[in-house]
Amino acid sequence: RLLFSAKESVFKTWYPLTLTELDFDEADLTFRREGDDRAGDPAAGGTFTARLLRTDPAVPPVLDGRWRVEDGIVATAVLLRPNWRDGPAGSGAGWVQES
Template sequence: MIERLLPKYVACSDTHETSAPEGSLFPEEARQVAASVDRRRHEFAAVRACARRAMADLGLPPAPVLSGHRGLPLWPEGTVGSMTHCEGYRAAVLARASEVRSVGIDAEPNAPLPPDVWEVISLPSERARMPVDADTRTVHWDRLLFSAKESVFKTWFPLTRIELDFSEADISFRTSPDSPTEGTFTAELSRIAPGVPSTYAGRWLVDEGFAVTAIALPVNPSL
């Protein structure tokens, strides 16, 4: 599913499996989650199995993907990537750093956010733009907004090592004329960092009970 949102030069892998085979982690990965609860270890292993398949698609040997500061995945040298996991879905994407500056993906269950969370993550301008006549049983726009902001943050953070607040990204959605459950989005950031874009363009999709978003910043913007 995630491959529908990203260019062909980004290797994508996803799964609905809740875990990966026993022993699929590298020793250093296993040590990193040794003290975690079973659910955390299972999702950690499953999403890294996706990462290894993405590596293979790029012609790269399997390599560990450790978690750095704030959970930032530490990808093999010369590559950039992103991972996401939620109940029932895991995905990883990978690209060569010579082609992509940064990439961010996120998946969420297509279900309403708790009201208190919605107020925290959204701006007045975003709430004003939410479709009032849309069938929210098909697309839960509040959850999609949360996912899009997560994709923005995952794209931004590897470039800057600066954390963004939800209020620092103002997101606008557009729906595809061919389908009410997919489209594009634009994020305008109020936070500025030297040499890093303040506008991000992404794509979104709602399918199989999930809201999925993705952003890829190509090295060559004409691509």
């Protein structure tokens, strides 16, 4: 469920910026758990990185996100980097790599 939710967050970030669909296998995700692993703690959370295998100038090639699982609920979100430059959906406006 965590993988599905995180990929769904990636896809919901991708589509409005490109106006194209991203297939399930076009993003590789890596998860990292944060916090201590106390015995009996039912909550877990951390970060994830989505490396996009399909590129578009409107979207950074790597997206960062956060995840949390608690009481059977899975929540994920993608965070756009601070150097993001917005533009209308499908305009080709995109990220700016700092030099």
